[in-house]
Amino acid sequence: MQNNLFIYNTLSKKKELFIPIHPPFAGIYVCGPTVYGDAHLGHARPAITFDLLFRYLLHLDYKVRYVRNITDVGHLENDADEGEDKIEKKARLEEKQPMEVAQFYINRYHLLMNKLGVLPPTIEPLASGHILEQAKLISTLIKKGFAYKTESGAVYFNIKEYQRKYESYGRLSGRNLDDLYSNTRILQGQSEKLNSFDFALWKIADSNHLMKWNPYPFRNGYPGWHLECTAMSTKYLGKKFDIHGGGIDLLFPHHECEMAQSFAAYGKDSVKYWMHNNLITINGQKMGKSLGNFITLEQLFKGSHPLLNKDYSPMTIRFFILQSHYRSLVDFSNESLLAAESSLTKILKAIEIIKKIKPSNTSTLDINSLNNKCYEALNDDLNTPVLISCLFEGVKYINSLNEGLDKINSDDIETLKNLMNTFVFKILGLENEKNNDKDEPFIEELIDASLNIRQIIKLNKDWSTSDKIREELNKIGILIKDRKNDVGWERE
Ligand SMILES: [Zn+2]
Structure with a gap:
């Protein structure tokens, strides 16, 4: 500690x-x-x-x-x-x-x-x-x-x-x-x-x-x-x-x-x-009822304000606020909210991917030093922008492991998982809103089951059926990733 x-x-x-x-x-x-x-x-x-x-x-x-x-x-x-x-x-x-x-x-x-x-x-x-x-x-x-x-x-x-x-x-x-x-x-x-x-x-x-x-x-x-x-x-x-x-x-x-x-x-x-x-400005302006830029949280969640191009989920708003240091001014705009939405998706996606990464005998990544950097960031007056950049370093590691460009041993994989889960969910308080859907675990099991069947079909060299399964899953937004010894998947 x-x-x-x-x-x-x-x-x-x-x-x-x-x-x-x-x-x-x-x-x-x-x-x-x-x-x-x-x-x-x-x-x-x-x-x-x-x-x-x-x-x-x-x-x-x-x-x-x-x-x-x-x-x-x-x-x-x-x-x-x-x-x-x-x-x-x-x-x-x-x-x-x-x-x-x-x-x-x-x-x-x-x-x-x-x-x-x-x-x-x-x-x-x-x-x-x-x-x-x-x-x-x-x-x-x-x-x-x-x-x-x-x-x-x-x-x-x-x-x-x-x-x-x-x-x-x-x-x-x-x-x-x-x-x-x-x-x-x-x-x-x-x-x-x-x-x-x-x-x-x-x-x-x-x-x-x-x-x-x-x-x-x-x-x-x-x-x-x-x-x-x-x-x-x-x-x-x-x-x-x-x-x-x-x-x-x-x-x-x-x-x-x-x-x-x-x-x-x-x-x-x-x-x-x-x-x-510090305070929040909207497109560089102070927020005020008389200025017509007074946006309630409900309006943000529903996208029901003339200044909003779309709705933004509560976690997007939370992540957006945490992206800035609490003592600096935050400026809200559709562009910055969209950017926050996409950054958060990348982090959450990486946390899903890491569950499926298999350990090697050696590690090519220094996970302990990344862990220390995360604590150093928060200990420095709750510096969340630096913490979030460290978490993106973690995302980079996970993606490179997923593509087989780096290796990680089982201890390091536990440290990396623990680091991502602790800082993203427990301390920054973010949630994977998709996981709030009670059907989500069942959907994941169904996809895993169809991929297991596809592996058997591939062993029998029935390439056209195997491709057909890939296409059908693709239609509903599931991307299949065939790797050397196994198969992975992610949402589009
Ligand atoms: Zn008071």
């Missing part, structure tokens, strides 16, 4: 050796979806990035507690505390209860993530189920002098006070508080804040608001968005935990505010490693 994983820490802006606080345990918290709409490409990337990290840590034998929350309350239309709650708004438009809207999209999110091969987290807490924890955190912040209650009963985090005491705001995102003040508009209705950049910990609900709570000593309201992640991450992972992840779009203000809250409440940083995945 190779165990020297380096991950890029957004806080230190360096790659750091991953040393968990309480080995063999590893704790991860990732900001999950706000459940008011169908999951789109922007949801797929963090889910797949941190699924890869989760899978790799499990593979390295860590006992991983992976917490990914659901935001079902408190996320307002404007990240800076303004506008309607996203879920309340959707509920009002659809004449539903907010919890009906949340449940509907939670179910949809689970279904779509399952299709993408994303493992469920070990804990998936809901913000609405942790109102008491959030109220307790607000009380702590008030007691320590970092939050204040207004006349209306709302509570805000006091950024100036935090800055006076710790000079710490902006440390994660690199924003400068003075610049922020000069760039911030004073929004209407925000006059009860001491400073324009203070953020809400508790908001008072108006009479139309459906989601409201009365946790002592706060009343008639609901928590701010940033608060939930601090309350839930520290509840399940402790006041100091290993990894906090999320999309780079959450770095500011969400994660900066989370960091400020926990530092103010506990007097220390809660998070050891901050990890951020």
